[in-house]
Amino acid sequence: MQEAWRDEILAKRVLVAIFNKAEKLGREVRFMDVCGTHEDTITRYGIRSLLPKNVKILAGPGCPVCITPVEDIVAMMEIMKKEPSILVTTFGDMYRIPTPKGSFADMKSRGYDVRIVYSIYDSYKLALKHRDRLVVHFSPGFETTTAPTAGMLWEAIEKKVENFKIYSVHRLTPPAVEFLLEQGTMLDGLITPGHVSTIIGVKGWKYLTSRYGIPQVISGFEPLDVLISIHMLLQMLIEGQAEIKNEYERAVKYEGNIEAQKKIDALFNVVDAKWRALGIIRRSGYVLKKEYEEYEIRSSYEVNIEELPDLEKGCRCGEVLRGLILPYECPLFGRVCTPRNPVGPCMVSYEGTCQIFYKYGSLYG
Amino acid sequence: MCLAIPGKVVELRGNVAVVDYGGIRREARVDFIPDVKVGDYVIVHTGFAIEKMDEEAAKRSIEAWNEIFTLEDFPEE
Numbered sequence: 001m002q003e004a005w006r007d008e009i010l011a012k013r014v015l016v017a018i019f020n021k022a023e024k025l026g027r028e029v030r031f032m033d034v035c036g037t038h039e040d041t042i043t044r045y046g047i048r049s050l051l052p053k054n055v056k057i058l059a060g061p062g063c064p065v066c067i068t069p070v071e072d073i074v075a076m077m078e079i080m081k082k083e084p085s086i087l088v089t090t091f092g093d094m095y096r097i098p099t100p101k102g103s104f105a106d107m108k109s110r111g112y113d114v115r116i117v118y119s120i121y122d123s124y125k126l127a128l129k130h131r132d133r134l135v136v137h138f139s140p141g142f143e144t145t146t147a148p149t150a151g152m153l154w155e156a157i158e159k160k161v162e163n164f165k166i167y168s169v170h171r172l173t174p175p176a177v178e179f180l181l182e183q184g185t186m187l188d189g190l191i192t193p194g195h196v197s198t199i200i201g202v203k204g205w206k207y208l209t210s211r212y213g214i215p216q217v218i219s220g221f222e223p224l225d226v227l228i229s230i231h232m233l234l235q236m237l238i239e240g241q242a243e244i245k246n247e248y249e250r251a252v253k254y255e256g257n258i259e260a261q262k263k264i265d266a267l268f269n270v271v272d273a274k275w276r277a278l279g280i281i282r283r284s285g286y287v288l289k290k291e292y293e294e295y296e297i298r299s300s301y302e303v304n305i306e307e308l309p310d311l312e313k314g315c316r317c318g319e320v321l322r323g324l325i326l327p328y329e330c331p332l333f334g335r336v337c338t339p340r341n342p343v344g345p346c347m348v349s350y351e352g353t354c355q356i357f358y359k360y361g362s363l364y365g
Numbered sequence: 366m367c368l369a370i371p372g373k374v375v376e377l378r379g380n381v382a383v384v385d386y387g388g389i390r391r392e393a394r395v396d397f398i399p400d401v402k403v404g405d406y407v408i409v410h411t412g413f414a415i416e417k418m419d420e421e422a423a424k425r426s427i428e429a430w431n432e433i434f435t436l437e438d439f440p441e442e
C-alpha cells in the first residue's frame with residue numbers, strides 16, 4: 001500500500017498542478033512544516049528545489065529534542081550525581097544533545113548508567129528486570145511521544161512498579177505554532193504534522209485556523225502526501241478559504257485517538273513551559289498531576305539549576321526553529337558545525353533541521 | 366526519535382503485538398488501539414501503535430487523487 005504513495009506519474013501531475021496554481025496566485029507564499037519527519041521528506045526528496053520559485057517551505061520547531069531546555073538536562077544530570085545508582089534511559093538523539101555542562105553521553109563516559117532506548121516500553125522492562133534499582137526515563141517529545149509515556153505510566157501505576165519514574169519534558173505542538181504566529185512569523189499555510197494529529201485529531205489544530213485565519217492541511221509523510229498537501233494549501237489560497245483539511249485520512253480521525261487522549265488527560269496537567277532557544281510558551285508543557293507526582297523524579301530530589309545559555313555563541317538554532325532562516329544561512333553550518341562535531345542541538349538530532357540539511361547535502365536548493 | 370512507521374500486526378499477546386515491517390519484526394504496545402486484530406496495519410511510534418492505517422481509506426484517496434489530477438490539469442487525457 002505504501003508504494004502507491006510513491007507513484008511518480010501522479011507526483012508529476014501534482015507538481016504540474018502546483019505550478020499552475022502558483023502562477024495563478026502570482027505572489028510569494030510561505031508554508032511551514034513543524035515536524036522533523038516532514039522536514040526529512042521535504043529535504044530528502046528535494047521538494048524545495050522542485051517547487052515554483054514563489055512557493056517557499058519553512059521549517060518550524062519540529063524537533064522535540066532540540067527544544068528540550070538545557071536546565072532540564074542539567075537537572076537530570078545533577079540528580080544522577082546525587083544518586084549514582086539510578087539507571088537513566090532516554091532516546092538516542094537526546095543522549096547526545098550538548099549543554100554548557102555536557103551531555104548524557106558524557107555522564108555515561110564518566111561511569112554513570114545511562115542507556116539508549118527505542119521506546120519507553122524498553123525502559124519499563126528494565127525497571128521490571130531490576131526491581132531493586134530506580135529506573136528513570138528522561139522523557140522528551142510531542143503528543144505522539146506523550147501518549148506512549150502516558151500508556152506506560154498507567155501500567156506502572158496499576159501494577160505498582162514503584163521503581164519506574166520519568167522526567168517529563170513533554171511538549172504540545174499547537175501552542176508552539178501559535179507562539180510563532182504571535183511573534184510575527186509570516187505564514188500563508190501550515191503543513192500540519194500527521195502523527196501528532198493521530199493523537200490530537202483534526203480538532204486539536206482547528207482553533208489555529210479559526211483564531212488566526214491560517215489554512216492548514218494535515219499531511220502524511222510520503223513525498224506525494226506532502227506535494228498534495230501543498231497543492232491543497234494553494235487551492236485554498238486561490239479560493240480565499242481558510243480551513244483545516246485532512247490529507248492523511250488513512251491515519252488521522254477528526255477526533256484523534258480518544259484512548260490516548262484519555263490517558264494523557266488523566267495523568268498530565270498542561271502548564272506554561274520553556275522551549276530551548278524559543279523561551280516560555282503558554283500552556284505548552286505536560287507535567288504529572290499532583291496525585292501521580294511520585295512517578296516524577298523531580299518530586300523526590302530537589303535541584304536548583306541557574307539559568308544557562310541556550311546555545312553556543314554563533315549558533316542560530318533559535319532562528320532555524322522559528323523558521324526565520326534555513327540552516328545554510330548559518331555561517332557555522334557544515335564548516336564548524338557538523339553531525340560529528342555539532343555546535344547546536346539542531347545538528348544533533350535526526351529531526352533537527354540542520355542535521356537533515358547536512359545529511360541530504362545539495363538537495364535543499 | 367519521532368519516526369513513525371506502518372507495519373502489520375502478526376501476533377497479539379494482550380497489550381503487546383508483534384509487528385512486521387516488511388520482514389523485520391518487533392514488539393509494539395497496542396494500549397491505544399483497543400480493537401486491533403492480527404492482520405491490521407498500525408502506525409508505530411517509539412514502540413507504541415498510535416493509530417490503525419485504514420487501507421480502504423488509503424485506496425480511496427489514491428484513486429480520488431488520480432482522478433482529480435488527471436481531470437484538472439491534463440484535460441486532454
Ligand code: SF4
Pocket residue numbers: 314315316317318320327330331332333334337338342343344345346347348354
Ligand atoms: S548549523 Fe550548527 S551552529 Fe548553525 S544553527 Fe545549526 S546547529 Fe546551530
